[in-house]
Amino acid sequence: MNRSITGRSGPVSVRRATARDAKRLTRLVRGSRAYEGQYAAMVAGYRVGPDYIETHRVFVAVAANTVIDAAEGHEGQVLGFYSLVLAPPELDLMFVADQAQGRGVGRLLVAHMTSEARAAGLDRVRVVSHPPAEGFYRSVGAVHVGTASATPPAVVWDRPELEFRIPTCQ
16 A cells, blocks of 8 residues: 655655665664664664565655665655564564654554555554654554563663554554
8 A cells, every 4th residue: 555645855655665775774773863872772783684674564655756876776765664574463663764753754654554454454563662652652543552571682671562453444
């Protein structure tokens, strides 16, 4: 399903990620200001590889009408992405570029993810949230269902566990 919004920088659409997006998605994760300070260890060295993209349902939000890396054939500035794992159902990754936050990109990605989950026959999708992102997830319909314990050394803090309940039709 294609969804789009028109933001300050023009139209934004969601497309399936390809292996060629791996470096850009990795840069987005590692460069996220949400993971500075105490949270830096979680993304230090993190890599979104071509194999991950090919294995999972990874989708990117791109600003249309822009060409960022023509040499590599990339069209559109990547504003965010998510990864939906089907078994067990989980929103494994979701990032919105710092400069795109507050422009509806996250809401667009969540709407796309719930549509994909519905199409796959899922009735719920789990999210283990970065603590500062819990408010965003709740604002787009996720409900708090528990707490995921710390898993040192990379994650030394407990994280909110949320769930999107997927209606069967909309």
